[in-house]
Amino acid sequence: xxxxxxxxxxxxxxxxxxxxxxxxxxxxxxxxxxxxxxxxxxxxxxxxxxxxxxxxxxxxxxxxxxxxxxxxxxxxxxxxxxxxxxxxxxxxxxxxxxxxxxxxxxxxxxxxxxxxxxxxxxxxxxxxxxxxxxxxxxxxxxxxxxxxxxxxxxxxxxxxxxxxxxxxxxxxxxxxxxxxxxxxxxxxxxxxxxxxxxxxxxxxxxxxxxxxxxxxxxxxxx
Amino acid sequence: xxxxxxxxxxxxxxxxxxxxxxxxxxxxxxxxxxxxxxxxxxxxxxxxxxxxxxxxxxxxxxxxxxxxxxxxxxxxxxxxxxxxxxxxxxxxxxxxxxxxxxxxxxxxxxxxxxxxxxxxxxxxxxxxxxxxxxxxxxxxxxxxxxxxxxxxxxxxxxxxxxxxxxxxxxxxxxxxxxxxxxxxxxxxxxxxxxxxxxxxxxxxxxxxxxxxxxxxxxxxxxxxxxxxxxxxxxxxx
Numbered sequence: 001x002x003x004x005x006x007x008x009x010x011x012x013x014x015x016x017x018x019x020x021x022x023x024x025x026x027x028x029x030x031x032x033x034x035x036x037x038x039x040x041x042x043x044x045x046x047x048x049x050x051x052x053x054x055x056x057x058x059x060x061x062x063x064x065x066x067x068x069x070x071x072x073x074x075x076x077x078x079x080x081x082x083x084x085x086x087x088x089x090x091x092x093x094x095x096x097x098x099x100x101x102x103x104x105x106x107x108x109x110x111x112x113x114x115x116x117x118x119x120x121x122x123x124x125x126x127x128x129x130x131x132x133x134x135x136x137x138x139x140x141x142x143x144x145x146x147x148x149x150x151x152x153x154x155x156x157x158x159x160x161x162x163x164x165x166x167x168x169x170x171x172x173x174x175x176x177x178x179x180x181x182x183x184x185x186x187x188x189x190x191x192x193x194x195x196x197x198x199x200x201x202x203x204x205x206x207x208x209x210x211x212x213x214x215x216x217x218x219x220x221x222x
Numbered sequence: 223x224x225x226x227x228x229x230x231x232x233x234x235x236x237x238x239x240x241x242x243x244x245x246x247x248x249x250x251x252x253x254x255x256x257x258x259x260x261x262x263x264x265x266x267x268x269x270x271x272x273x274x275x276x277x278x279x280x281x282x283x284x285x286x287x288x289x290x291x292x293x294x295x296x297x298x299x300x301x302x303x304x305x306x307x308x309x310x311x312x313x314x315x316x317x318x319x320x321x322x323x324x325x326x327x328x329x330x331x332x333x334x335x336x337x338x339x340x341x342x343x344x345x346x347x348x349x350x351x352x353x354x355x356x357x358x359x360x361x362x363x364x365x366x367x368x369x370x371x372x373x374x375x376x377x378x379x380x381x382x383x384x385x386x387x388x389x390x391x392x393x394x395x396x397x398x399x400x401x402x403x404x405x406x407x408x409x410x411x412x413x414x415x416x417x418x419x420x421x422x423x424x425x426x427x428x429x430x431x432x433x434x435x436x437x438x439x440x441x442x443x444x445x446x447x448x449x450x451x452x453x454x455x456x457x458x459x
Contacts, residue, residue, distance in 0.1 A: 025306070027299070034295060035290055038288075039288050039289075039290075042288055043288065056291075056294060059294075060294065060298050060301070063298055064301060064305070067302050067305075132279075133278065133279045135279075136276055136278075137279045137282075139276075140276070151276070151280070152280055154277075155245075155276065155277040155280040155281060157242075157245050159242070172451065172453045175451060176390065179390075179450050179451070182272075185272075185276065
């Protein structure tokens with residue numbers, strides 16, 4: 001959701017009020033903050049971990065950390081940026097934990113948990129029968145995590161300074177990553193455009209997207 | 223030349239502002255400046271269109287509804303309950319341990335003093351001698367010593383590390399043009415150039431410029447066409 005500056009300032013003031021109440025163990029304030037930010041935290045988490053169930057765990061870990069540390073929030077950033085920063089770190093930890101494990105479904109088929117999206121996403125397979133939106137989405141998915149997170153946070157209206165606070169690196173690094181990400185996206189889309197012009201139509205090389213829903217842990221991504 | 227620099231500076235500024243122009247998050251005057259530039263710059267217009275498609279595609283998939291699952295919220299509250307209960311137990315335990323430790327120390331100290339007193343009572347000469355030594359050490363000896371001279375040593379200045387500024391280019395420039403840019407802008411031309419990659423050069427200053435000069439240098443390099451980043455080398459990437 002894009003907020004104009006005045007609305008963003010007002011929301012941040014309300015969020016800070018909620019945090020100060022949570023620091024006094026006010027459960028109603030905690031629930032209000034949870035409901036306000038659940039969707040945003042979940043969507044950001046699922047783009048990092050590619051699994052709904054893992055993203056739900058991340059949300060729980062993030063809000064638990066909020067309960068523990070609400071009193072130590074100093075206001076150096078907005079509350080939303082602070083929450084996204086916690087989410088980013090918790091998501092990376094979740095990926096790390098699960099990298100050591102594999103999930104075995106009822107068919108005894110091991111499903112590896114990948115940090116990066118399906119390697120089957122390439123310009124050639126993406127080019128065929130794709131709407132423009134889907135093609136651009138695949139281009140974003142093809143980026144490495146440290147580039148993809150910068151693009152996505154910019155797309156949701158965050159400044160370079162806020163992105164630097166979320167991912168924990170200098171602002172110049174964020175600018176450099178955005179620069180490289182835009183180059184790679186352009187390259188992907190140019191190659192997809194070339195492939196569409198030269199290749200005959202054929203089905204996808206692999207299923208699109210990298211997201212696994214809780215209901216379909218069957219070794220396939222949907 | 224000034225008009226060219228001014229145009230380059232505007233182009234550079236607009237390129238940076240484009241994502242927020244596309245998101246509709248700029249102030250009115252900034253929007254006017256951007257649109258004035260876009261009217262005459264096809265590169266930026268194409269870039270703005272590309273960013274618009276990029277952001278629309280990403281935010282389209284964020285529009286999927288994902289409501290709060292109350293069961294998960296309840297599970298989180300249970301986790302918090304457990305955490306708070308453990309904290310209270312630990313707090314009580316810590317307080318109990320601290321109280322017990324104080325009692326023991328107080329009791330032990332009292333017993334030690336009593337036994338020392340019992341041992342010293344039949345030894346009056348030893349007590350008198352110890353007291354005399356104590357008085358001498360505290361009162362007499364300090365007056366006999368002269369203060370030691372305070373020695374000061376001057377530390378030699380460590381050599382100042384050379385100032386290194388990294389120039390990042392969008393496309394690989396001609397090495398001679400980089401050399402010309404640096405020589406024409408650095409005072410006295412006193413700088414060396416290191417080529418780190420086809421698009422990355424490092425300017426090593428032989429003499430560190432003043433802050434004002436350095437700021438102006440950095441701004442003018444940032445405004446140069448094809449330059450995408452100017453940063454102190456070693457600041458992280």
